[in-house]
Amino acid sequence: xxxxxxxxxxxxxxxxxxxxxxxxxxxxxxxxxxxxxxxxxxxxxxxxxxxxxxxxxxxxxxxxxxxxxxxxxxxxxxxxxxxxxxxxxxxxxxxxxxxxxxxxxxxxxxxxxxxxxxxxxxxxxxxxxxxxxxxxxxxxxxxxxxxxxxxxxxxxxxxxxxxxxxxxxxxxxxxxxxxxxxxxxxxxxxxxxxxxxxxxxxxxxxxxxxxxxxxxxxxxxxxxxxxxxxxxxxxxxxxxxxxxxxxxxxxxxxxxxxxxxxxxxxxxxxxxxxxxxxxxxxxxxxxxxxxxxxxxxxxxxxxxxxxxxxxxxxxxxxxxxxxxxxxxxxxxxxxxxxxxxxxxx
Numbered sequence: 022x023x024x025x026x027x028x029x030x031x032x033x034x035x036x037x038x039x040x041x042x043x044x045x046x047x048x049x050x051x052x053x054x055x056x057x058x059x060x061x062x063x064x065x066x067x068x069x070x071x072x073x074x075x076x077x078x079x080x081x082x083x084x085x086x087x088x089x090x091x092x093x094x095x096x097x098x099x100x101x102x103x104x105x106x107x108x109x110x111x112x113x114x115x116x117x118x119x120x121x122x123x124x125x126x127x128x129x130x131x132x133x134x135x136x137x138x139x140x141x142x143x144x145x146x147x148x149x150x151x152x153x154x155x156x157x158x159x160x161x162x163x164x165x166x167x168x169x170x171x172x173x174x175x176x177x178x179x180x181x182x183x184x185x186x187x188x189x190x191x192x193x194x195x196x197x198x199x200x201x202x203x204x205x206x207x208x209x210x211x212x213x214x215x216x217x218x219x220x221x222x223x224x225x226x227x228x229x230x231x232x233x234x235x236x237x238x239x240x241x242x243x244x245x246x247x248x249x250x251x252x253x254x255x256x257x258x259x260x261x262x263x264x265x266x267x268x269x270x271x272x273x274x275x276x277x278x279x280x281x282x283x284x285x286x287x288x289x290x291x292x293x294x295x296x297x298x299x300x301x302x303x304x305x306x307x308x309x310x311x312x313x314x315x316x317x318x319x320x321x322x323x324x325x326x327x328x329x330x331x332x333x334x335x336x337x338x339x340x341x342x343x344x345x346x347x348x349x350x351x352x353x354x355x356x357x358x359x360x361x362x363x364x365x366x
Contacts, residue, residue, distance in 0.1 A: 025102045025366065026229045026242075030222060032109040034261045037218040039116050040128040041071070041265020052203045052293070055286040057196045066200070067207040068263040074211030075259035078304075085255060086307035087213060089247045090153060091220030094133055095140040097227075099148035105225050107142070107362050108135035111355035119343070127311030130347045132217050133157055138352025142359040157309060161344055164303060164310040165318030171295035172322025179291055180326075195286040202293030207266075209300025210312045215258040217309050222254050223247045288323045295319035314344060 049063035058066060078085055095104070112128075112135035119126040133154075140148040183191050226244035235243050241251055296316040303310045 023229075025106065026225060029102060029106050029109065029225045032106070032113065033218050033222050033225070034257055036109055036113050036116070036128075036132065037215065037258050037261035038265040038268075039113060039120070040214055040218070041068075041262040042120070042268040049203065052199050052289060055196065055199065055289045057199045057203075057286060057289070063203070064267050066203060067210075068266040070204045070207035071211035071215070071263040071266050072259050074208045074215065075255055077208060078212055078216070079252075079255065082212075082304065084248075085216050085219055085250070087216035087304065087309045088219035088223060088250070088255075090307050091133065091136075091217050091309055092224045092227075092247050093150055093153050094136055094157075094220075095149055095224075096147075097224075099140050099144045100224050100228050101143065102225060102228055103359065103362050103366050104139045104143050105136070105221060105228070106366075107139035107359035108132070108137075108355045109221065110362075111135040111138065111351055111358045114358075115347070115351045115354060126343045126347045127161075127313050129214060129217050129309050129311045130157070130161065130344070131351045132221065133309065134348035134351030135355040136221065137348075138355035139359045141352065142356035158348065160303070160308050160310045161314065161348075164299065164308075165314040165321075167302065168296055168299045168315040168318030169322035169325070171299055172292055172319035173326050174322075175295050175298075176288075176291040176323045176326040179287070183287070192286055195290045198290045199286055199293065202290045202297060205297030206293045206300070206316065209297045209304070209315075210266075211259055211262060212304050213300050213310060213312060215255070215262045218258045218261075219250065219254055220247070222258070223250050226254075288320075288327075292316065292319040292323045295322060311344070 049058075049060070049067050052058050052066075053060050053063045057063075109132075112132045115126075115131045115135070116128055119131075137149050137154060183195075186194070223244065224247075226242060227246070229242070230238070230244055235245070241253055244250060293316075296312075296319040299315045299319065300310070300312065303315075
């Protein structure tokens with residue numbers, strides 16, 4: 022069983038790394054599209070603030086609430102190492118498929134769908150926690166709507182504040198301000214997405230400890246509660262997502278940067294501020310949401326203020342279908358993986 026736990030820990034970090042390059046476009050698309058930073062500069066910038074998020078969560082916010090929420094997706098008695106392994110494998114497969122085709126789907130919902138689907142395959146629908154699942158599903162709609170209305174509000178306020186500025190000076194200022202908004206969005210991405218893998222690693226350690234004598238384990242492997250999680254877990258997760266971000270995500274960046282609506286530095290600043298603030302709100306609410314959904318909604322809101330026709334609604338509908346299908350598809354995939362895993366474990 023120790024070998025299975027190690028495999029899960031490795032796959033969890035691999036998933037976090039993939040999450041980083043899968044979702045890198047969320048943080049850097051607008052800042053690259055508006056030519057504030059080169060792609061290389063942008064990924065280094067985003068990766069740095071992904072990691073800074075660890076210190077904000079630990080020393081300013083004071084806990085890892087989203088990790089705790091993810092750990093409660095499946096009822097504790099039905100969490101086993103094969104269930105966790107199957108969910109991770111399914112999530113990695115779906116993330117790679119959507120990355121390959123340039124579909125900005127949600128890594129968060131892929132992981133949650135995989136975890137839940139494997140648990141359902143193991144013990145039926147009573148293995149999952151309905152209240153947690155339905156809250157997460159509701160925020161597939163709520164999060165991008167908050168992002169969209171935030172984008173519209175920030176766009177309107179900023180337009181009013183900058184209306185007397187000369188266009189050339191305003192563009193120059195907003196290119197500089199985009200660095201601030203991009204940093205804010207990257208911190209929000211790190212806070213939200215890193216914690217989901219933390220939740221998975223946490224329940225894996227707790228499940229393993231319940232099958233052995235904890236006193237026989239090294240200190241770093243002992244865990245009985247998510248509230249006592251060791252520092253190596255968040256440090257590993259925040260580092261992995263930062264390194265993944267540095268590896269880029271160019272296919273999805275094209276969709277996020279230009280296909281939804283054309284962006285200027287002014288638009289990019291408003292969209293990133295709206296996205297970052299929305300992610301901080303969901304962190305306070307302890308609801309795991311998709312960074313992809315949030316920034317897409319923010320970009321739509323900014324585009325809609327200029328004129329509704331500025332938003333390419335056809336592209337948005339395709340994105341919406343990808344969002345809706347992510348949880349059920351990853352759950353079905355995890356159930357299939359679990360049926361194979363249980364033949365060997």
